[in-house]
Amino acid sequence: MSESILALKDVGVFQKENMVLNEISLDIKKGEFVYLIGKTGSGKSSFMKTLYGDLPLRHGEGNIVGFDLKTLKEKDIPFLRRKLGIVFQDFKLLPDRNINNNLQFVLKATGWKDQAKMDTQITEVLDKVGMKTKGFKFPHELSGGEQQRIAIARALLNDPELILADEPTGNLDPQTSVEVMKVLQEINKSGRTILMATHDYALILKYPSKTLKCDGSKVFEVVQNAV
Numbered sequence: 001m002s003e004s005i006l007a008l009k010d011v012g013v014f015q016k017e018n019m020v021l022n023e024i025s026l027d028i029k030k031g032e033f034v035y036l037i038g039k040t041g042s043g044k045s046s047f048m049k050t051l052y053g054d055l056p057l058r059h060g061e062g063n064i065v066g067f068d069l070k071t072l073k074e075k076d077i078p079f080l081r082r083k084l085g086i087v088f089q090d091f092k093l094l095p096d097r098n099i100n101n102n103l104q105f106v107l108k109a110t111g112w113k114d115q116a117k118m119d120t121q122i123t124e125v126l127d128k129v130g131m132k133t134k135g136f137k138f139p140h141e142l143s144g145g146e147q148q149r150i151a152i153a154r155a156l157l158n159d160p161e162l163i164l165a166d167e168p169t170g171n172l173d174p175q176t177s178v179e180v181m182k183v184l185q186e187i188n189k190s191g192r193t194i195l196m197a198t199h200d201y202a203l204i205l206k207y208p209s210k211t212l213k214c215d216g217s218k219v220f221e222v223v224q225n226a227v
């Protein structure tokens, strides 16, 4: 039996007093690639936020990359986030500095000090997403697809056990989406676990994988031809 990376039991997801999702029970194992689908407003982002500690777990039990979500304290959140790689739809790169400095900023903020080691790590993650020559570019000098590759590289900096990607192709055209998806597939093949929220059914058909659906306040696994 391979290692569990994310295990939820009877979890409820809340936005303030409103319950968005309930009775979620699931288990994601090391190395899986899992999609999370569902209509706008069905709760995908709220679900992701509960997983990375942005929303508290108020009901049920959850364990993610070795952290107990039920007992997670404010001070634990940075340590949880270091074991997660989070990718958003809107890239969230810092516009006032080049790519190398965007990545260095994250490394320093997460405790790295040795400049040579930081440089090596930055080169390595940029290489993984096919952007090794773009370190001196500013975010505005890159296309949307390139910016998302950089955001994926940033998510890889601390060698995360789980990548949470919330609509990573949501701002990209279909061809660029496929390119970004190929990068995520490669990263998954190298052993990393990925949970990706998406609206993009064409991508799911092209790269079939385990699929969870948010619908009517529940999350359940669906078979490919029923998505």
Ligand SMILES: Nc1ncnc2c1ncn2[C@@H]1O[C@H](COP(=O)(O)OP(=O)(O)OP(=O)(O)O)[C@@H](O)[C@H]1O
Pocket (backbone or CB within 6 Å): 015, 016, 020, 038, 039, 040, 041, 042, 043, 044, 045, 046, 047
């Ligand atoms: N900050 C917030 N405060 C209160 N309610 C919120 C907040 N964010 C989202 N909601 C509500 O929670 C529900 C789920 O929203 P959520 O953003 O999780 O859905 P989603 O499936 O990710 O949608 P989308 O695909 O549009 O991002 C919606 O009814 C939404 O109005």
